Amino acid sequence: MAPTAQSTIDARLLAELRELIGDDGMVLRATELKVYECDGWTLEKSAPEILLRPRTTSEVSAILKLLHRRGIAYVPRGAGTGLSGGCLPLGAPVMICTSRMNRILQIDYASRRIEVESGVVNLHVTNAVKARGLIYAPDPSSQVACTIGGNIAENSGGPHTLKYGVTTNHVLGVEIVLPDGEIAELGGPAEERCGYDLVGAIVGSEGTTGIVTRATLKLTRAPAAYRTLLAIFADVENATRAVSAIIAAGIIPGAIEMMDQMIIRAVEAAFHAGLPEDAGAVLIIELDGIAAGIDGHAQKVSELVRGAGAYEVRLARDEAERATLWKARKRAFGAVGRLAPNYATQDGVVPRTRLPDILRAIIAISQRHNIRIGNVFHAGDGNIHPIVLYDERDASETQRAIEAGRDILKACVEMGGSLTGEHGIGVEKMAEMPLIFSPEDLLVMSELRRVFDPDQRANPNKVIPVPGACVEVSVPRRQVAL
Amino acid sequence: MSERDLSALARELEAIVGAAQVRAPSALEARAASIIVEPRDANEVAELVRKCEADAIALAAIGAARTLAQIRPAPVAVGISLARINRVIAYEPDDMTVIAEAGLTIGALNRLTAARGQRLPADPPGPDHTTLGALVAAAQAGPLRLSEGTVRDLLIGVRLVGHDARPIHGGGQVVKNVAGYDLMKVMVGSFGTLGIVTETTFKVRPTPERYTVAIAQFPDLAAALAAAAALHEAVPLIHLEVVSAAVADALGYEALPQVFAGVAGSAEEVAYLLTQAGAMLGSASAIIADAEAATAYEGLRDFAADDAAIVAQIAVAPAELAACLTRSGAEFRAHAGCGVAQIFTRDASNADDLGRTLAHWREIARGARGNLRVLRVNDDFHHELNFFDDPPGPALALMRRLKSTFDPRGVFNPGCFVGGL
Numbered sequence: 071m072a073p074t075a076q077s078t079i080d081a082r083l084l085a086e087l088r089e090l091i092g093d094d095g096m097v098l099r100a101t102e103l104k105v106y107e108c109d110g111w112t113l114e115k116s117a118p119e120i121l122l123r124p125r126t127t128s129e130v131s132a133i134l135k136l137l138h139r140r141g142i143a144y145v146p147r148g149a150g151t152g153l154s155g156g157c158l159p160l161g162a163p164v165m166i167c168t169s170r171m172n173r174i175l176q177i178d179y180a181s182r183r184i185e186v187e188s189g190v191v192n193l194h195v196t197n198a199v200k201a202r203g204l205i206y207a208p209d210p211s212s213q214v215a216c217t218i219g220g221n222i223a224e225n226s227g228g229p230h231t232l233k234y235g236v237t238t239n240h241v242l243g244v245e246i247v248l249p250d251g252e253i254a255e256l257g258g259p260a261e262e263r264c265g266y267d268l269v270g271a272i273v274g275s276e277g278t279t280g281i282v283t284r285a286t287l288k289l290t291r292a293p294a295a296y297r298t299l300l301a302i303f304a305d306v307e308n309a310t311r312a313v314s315a316i317i318a319a320g321i322i323p324g325a326i327e328m329m330d331q332m333i334i335r336a337v338e339a340a341f342h343a344g345l346p347e348d349a350g351a352v353l354i355i356e357l358d359g360i361a362a363g364i365d366g367h368a369q370k371v372s373e374l375v376r377g378a379g380a381y382e383v384r385l386a387r388d389e390a391e392r393a394t395l396w397k398a399r400k401r402a403f404g405a406v407g408r409l410a411p412n413y414a415t416q417d418g419v420v421p422r423t424r425l426p427d428i429l430r431a432i433i434a435i436s437q438r439h440n441i442r443i444g445n446v447f448h449a450g451d452g453n454i455h456p457i458v459l460y461d462e463r464d465a466s467e468t469q470r471a472i473e474a475g476r477d478i479l480k481a482c483v484e485m486g487g488s489l490t491g492e493h494g495i496g497v498e499k500m501a502e503m504p505l506i507f508s509p510e511d512l513l514v515m516s517e518l519r520r521v522f523d524p525d526q527r528a529n530p531n532k533v534i535p536v537p538g539a540c541v542e543v544s545v546p547r548r549q550v551a552l
Numbered sequence: 553m554s555e556r557d558l559s560a561l562a563r564e565l566e567a568i569v570g571a572a573q574v575r576a577p578s579a580l581e582a583r584a585a586s587i588i589v590e591p592r593d594a595n596e597v598a599e600l601v602r603k604c605e606a607d608a609i610a611l612a613a614i615g616a617a618r619t620l621a622q623i624r625p626a627p628v629a630v631g632i633s634l635a636r637i638n639r640v641i642a643y644e645p646d647d648m649t650v651i652a653e654a655g656l657t658i659g660a661l662n663r664l665t666a667a668r669g670q671r672l673p674a675d676p677p678g679p680d681h682t683t684l685g686a687l688v689a690a691a692q693a694g695p696l697r698l699s700e701g702t703v704r705d706l707l708i709g710v711r712l713v714g715h716d717a718r719p720i721h722g723g724g725q726v727v728k729n730v731a732g733y734d735l736m737k738v739m740v741g742s743f744g745t746l747g748i749v750t751e752t753t754f755k756v757r758p759t760p761e762r763y764t765v766a767i768a769q770f771p772d773l774a775a776a777l778a779a780a781a782a783l784h785e786a787v788p789l790i791h792l793e794v795v796s797a798a799v800a801d802a803l804g805y806e807a808l809p810q811v812f813a814g815v816a817g818s819a820e821e822v823a824y825l826l827t828q829a830g831a832m833l834g835s836a837s838a839i840i841a842d843a844e845a846a847t848a849y850e851g852l853r854d855f856a857a858d859d860a861a862i863v864a865q866i867a868v869a870p871a872e873l874a875a876c877l878t879r880s881g882a883e884f885r886a887h888a889g890c891g892v893a894q895i896f897t898r899d900a901s902n903a904d905d906l907g908r909t910l911a912h913w914r915e916i917a918r919g920a921r922g923n924l925r926v927l928r929v930n931d932d933f934h935h936e937l938n939f940f941d942d943p944p945g946p947a948l949a950l951m952r953r954l955k956s957t958f959d960p961r962g963v964f965n966p967g968c969f970v971g972g973l
């Protein structure tokens with residue numbers, strides 16, 4: 071791991087922090103801090119020395135100014151649902167959580183804009199505007215918990231980003247507190263910016279450019295009609311072929327999600343959603359838009375998936391059936407807990423025509439490492455989420471799980487894909503970055519980061535492998551931590 | 553640079569890329585660059601960058617030179633034309649992605665993808681003059697931005713030559729990708745000030761089966777803008793353009809404010825949407841389809857107010873646009889629903905007039921939490937104004953750091969972007 075400025079939190083600093091945000095804004099006790107020792111990526115754990123919970127932008131600014139003077143690094147945190155270890159403190163003793171900055175500030179229905187604080191939960195945005203026929207389109211499966219700040223940091227996606235785009239396509243402006251405490255307002259309600267697109271550079275920067283305190287988001291017209299199909303296949307191969315068939319026909323559904331047999335069974339055991347347990351794989355395909363013509367599209371999709379080998383296609387008859395299907399899908403990760411004590415979710419991407427190839431590769435990798443791997447993912451985007459099951463008490467199995475995960479990512483890259491579609495690099499995939507980026511690319515990225523954070527105190531030791539360590543890909547840092 | 557220095561420089565450049573690749577600029581190009589070089593590949597671009605950095609010579613990538621000729625107060629020494637770097641590297645219709653070199657035009661790309669019923673739905677004026685590199689650099693959009701977004705939403709990968717002649721790439725060829733920082737966003741709208749883009753990867757989209765336009769004219773602007781707002785609220789359109797009387801006239805319609813509501817999709821969808829739009833627009837509306845609709849669309853897309861004294865683009869929260877346009881008193885072509893319009897005036901007899909007009913427009917944009925960018929100005933005045941708004945202090949400070957990080961020697965199209973960057 072990279073050496074970092076390890077300042078201790080001394081009594082004077084504590085007193086100054088208390089002055090700034092009061093006792094109720096600070097968590098100091100080790101037992102309470104243990105809650106914050108990891109996010110949704112649990113392979114590594116490390117609690118912060120102190121957790122701060124500011125309520126306003128000026129409090130964030132005052133805290134960061136103080137840390138800047140003292141040269142102390144910090145980690146931003148939203149809801150802690152991240153899946154790549156973005157919230158793991160690595161050489162950063164202070165964690166700053168946005169949970170108390172959760173107000174919706176302003177809604178402009180006619181312009182389809184909403185301004186929120188960064189701690190607002192994703193689903194609460196849609197809930198605030200849906201009575202007026204609007205939604206906030208990015209819908210990560212974790213949307214009941216994850217925050218807009220976390221979504222911005224990870225450039226999060228979700229099932230419906232196939233048609234509507236990911237977070238970056240919906241964020242027009244941010245207020246960010248830079249690591250030196252300076253407050254910058256970037257972008258705004260207008261679609262065009264003046265000067266460089268710094269908002270675009272901040273989205274997806276995984277908390278390494280500062281703390282986003284507010285955001286101006288685009289709202290989207292809620293579709294007037296949905297047709298949600300469950301296409302049932304004997305195996306994953308045919309299911310993934312069906313995805314290509316739909317896209318190649320020029321149809322862009324709102325979502326195409328895939329679940330394989332292992333996941334279907336886990337979901338059934340947990341929620342009894344009525345999924346076919348004997349199926350090899352299912353696709354949830356959702357068409358949305360205006361009511362006119364939607365049945366024609368559903369018919370076409372139905373024919374296409376049958377042509378690709380679906381042996382049954384069910385159409386959700388009403389909103390309740392549709393909701394059941396989506397609940398099953400969005401809670402699939404939760405159900406996986408039944409299958410093994412631990413799991414790690416990968417997030418590779420392949421060109422969608424290569425889905426059959428990557429699924430075949432995953433099966434081979436699973437066999438080679440003797441590790442169980444389930445699949446539930448955003449098929450329409452080519453964004454796979456192999457869920458690698460293991461038991462952390464079994465050192466050998468844990469090791470094989472890590473290796474299987476790495477092999478999957480390598481296979482994605484060999485097929486012209488990427489390491490991560492929506493979960494971010496975090497600490498998890500840093501070591502793999504040189505698989506897709508040259509030393510020059512990585513250098514430029516670290517230079518870009520330093521534009522915002524010259525002394526690298528904002529979420530340090532994330533995203534970009536430390537120079538010099540690039541060559542040591544064969545010794546991933548996370549192995550050391552196990 | 554003196555004539556003599558320029559011809560010496562031309563000879564040095566010839567030594568790098570060969571004599572056939574170095575030429576004098578055309579009349580338009582001459583306002584952007586003194587010598588034009590046409591490298592054949594990214595390696596030659598890198599050699600040119602290395603040379604210019606070593607000798608502290610300003611250079612700029614040049615497409616059709618339309619934008620650069622405007623925004624540059626004085627030409628750079630070396631204009632890098634990407635005309636020969638224009639291959640399609642990989643078109644994957646079933647993945648709906650295309651990798652193409654930056655010198656290819658949008659028009660040429662779309663003729664290729666049309667065979668598979670797809671298109672790059674970025675539609676600034678003049679697709680046959682707009683190279684992909686210029687599309688990225690100037691980030692101009694057109695009517696389709698309402699439904700398809702802008703180049704910012706479509707660019708998924710980029711290769712550029714940066715400082716130290718470094719070959720840099722960001723993104724990839726998959727439609728969803730969060731590995732590393734988003735260099736695409738950094739490059740979009742950077743006006744060539746951070747490096748030379750040599751290759752781009754885009755998402756392409758299916759071309760709708762049918763496309764039809766409902767056109768309605770109104771006695772006054774307020775009525776046209778109100779109708780557009782109501783339409784936007786109620787009907788999902790592919791574009792929603794509102795033009796002032798002078799623009800309608802220039803496009804060959806009656807000289808009254810006009811609304812052009814585009815609908816697209818299957819026959820059934822189009823029929824339904826037209827009924828809805830038609831009902832809202834009332835009896836004043838005409839429906840045009842097929843070739844006629846395509847021609848109307850091209851007219852709208854390519855409208856550039858060539859005879860105006862000054863043309864600017866205003867961008868505000870969509871609901872504020874109507875009030876801003878009314879206050880500005882300008883003629884305009886508006887992307888209603890997006891809060892963006894090109895506004896212009898034909899009467900400005902001197903630089904003072906023009907300065908006052910521009911100051912007025914800027915104040916209107918700022919008052920609506922938006923911004924203004926000058927797109928074009930009459931030759932007589934063109935040296936004397938700022939084409940870009942100045943961003944607020946902390947934002948500009950970050951932009952200065954970004955520029956000096958990407959271009960420490962200050963050679964990439966210097967001195968014409970925000971804050972003099």
Ligand SMILES: Cc1cc2nc3c(=O)[nH]c(=O)nc-3n(C[C@H](O)[C@H](O)[C@H](O)COP(=O)(O)OP(=O)(O)OC[C@H]3O[C@@H](n4cnc5c(N)ncnc54)[C@H](O)[C@@H]3O)c2cc1C
Nearest residue numbers: 148149150151152156211217219220223226227277282492
């Ligand atoms: C069951 C489950 C399902 C999921 N499904 C999806 C999915 O469908 N699509 C998807 O994209 N992701 C998904 N995720 C991943 C995760 O929910 C997203 O990455 C989410 O955006 C994280 O939000 P958070 O508030 O929990 O952020 P955290 O986990 O708290 O933080 C994530 C990163 O953001 C930084 N950060 C947080 N707040 C700020 C801020 N205000 N300013 C600057 N940086 C900040 C942190 O430092 C960290 O690096 C899923 C996770 C789970 C557990």
